[in-house]
Amino acid sequence: MSGIHVEGLGKRFGERTAVEKLSFHVRPGEVFGLLGPNGAGKTTTVRMLTGLLSPSEGEATVWGHRVDRDGESLRKVVGLLTEQPGLYDRLTARENLRFFMKLHELDESKAWPRTQDYLQRFGLGGRESEPVGGYSKGMRQKLAIVRTLVHDPQVIFLDEPTSGLDPESARTVRDAVAELASEGRTIVLCSHNLAEVERLCERVAVVKRTLLAIGPVRELRRAGQSLDVRVEGEAERFINVLSSLPFAPNVLAEGARLRVMLADEANAPDVVACLVGAGARVHSAVPAQRPLEEVYLDLLREGRG
Numbered sequence: 001m002s003g004i005h006v007e008g009l010g011k012r013f014g015e016r017t018a019v020e021k022l023s024f025h026v027r028p029g030e031v032f033g034l035l036g037p038n039g040a041g042k043t044t045t046v047r048m049l050t051g052l053l054s055p056s057e058g059e060a061t062v063w064g065h066r067v068d069r070d071g072e073s074l075r076k077v078v079g080l081l082t083e084q085p086g087l088y089d090r091l092t093a094r095e096n097l098r099f100f101m102k103l104h105e106l107d108e109s110k111a112w113p114r115t116q117d118y119l120q121r122f123g124l125g126g127r128e129s130e131p132v133g134g135y136s137k138g139m140r141q142k143l144a145i146v147r148t149l150v151h152d153p154q155v156i157f158l159d160e161p162t163s164g165l166d167p168e169s170a171r172t173v174r175d176a177v178a179e180l181a182s183e184g185r186t187i188v189l190c191s192h193n194l195a196e197v198e199r200l201c202e203r204v205a206v207v208k209r210t211l212l213a214i215g216p217v218r219e220l221r222r223a224g225q226s227l228d229v230r231v232e233g234e235a236e237r238f239i240n241v242l243s244s245l246p247f248a249p250n251v252l253a254e255g256a257r258l259r260v261m262l263a264d265e266a267n268a269p270d271v272v273a274c275l276v277g278a279g280a281r282v283h284s285a286v287p288a289q290r291p292l293e294e295v296y297l298d299l300l301r302e303g304r305g
């Protein structure tokens, strides 16, 4: 069974419940975003899914390996980039990578060419013999990602992979993430950078101890949709007629544009018909997606308590 299957997963630390009744699936080759505020249980979830913590309840399989009992085989198929890169400053990049190859009991003659290919792609080619202590933050992060790939894992968990990177390095890392997914690997991305999540992830789960929402980014952004309408002349004069529609939408006007908030997208044609009936010349009417950040903050507000 490929991909990730999580069913009713939970973790308690003494009196504190860090994760509760979490269920979701991640498909092979998918980049899946795990979002949530500080302390929401993302790291705890990732630690359970990589075999570092045992769940208090529920079940999960990662690429067919049960997280609660197949620890050894699980570690062969998962790669984990934690917030702290965990590299040895006094060792060179090559020595660091060799060390992790040994930990994974890999045949270095096979693992090294593949690893070197990633070093090249990440712009670290030719710097392998330098001590990591002299690397910039971006170089360290990229090396840390290469380190998570030494054993050619099918599933990769990335915790804040671009935090602290300059825009150019962040972009290299993002391109690399997309490329890893295109190779058929499954990627779980924990990030507070919603623009990055929007760019990379097909689907996201928003968690706060438990699951608040899950779905394709596009669909989440469509929830509570609004319609952007461009009319001829000042749009303000149509506010009253639209507000008196039976479903009483909230309407904002700015110049020739109207933003009409709709609870149900099926009402969009009624809005256009009403405007035309009131004498408006409608140039365009397009559904507007809300920024993921707005959707996310609303979900957290609703899920409070």
Ligand SMILES: Nc1ncnc2c1ncn2[C@@H]1O[C@H](COP(=O)(O)OP(=O)(O)OP(=O)(O)O)[C@@H](O)[C@H]1O
Binding pocket: 013, 016, 017, 018, 036, 037, 038, 039, 040, 041, 042, 043, 044, 045
């Ligand atoms: N080993 C532990 N012992 C006790 N409590 C813990 C332990 N690990 C995590 N917790 C608690 O579990 C909750 C979830 O923490 P977790 O680190 O999983 O959140 P997070 O979503 O990763 O947060 P952040 O975005 O800040 O990294 C927090 O209340 C945290 O204090």
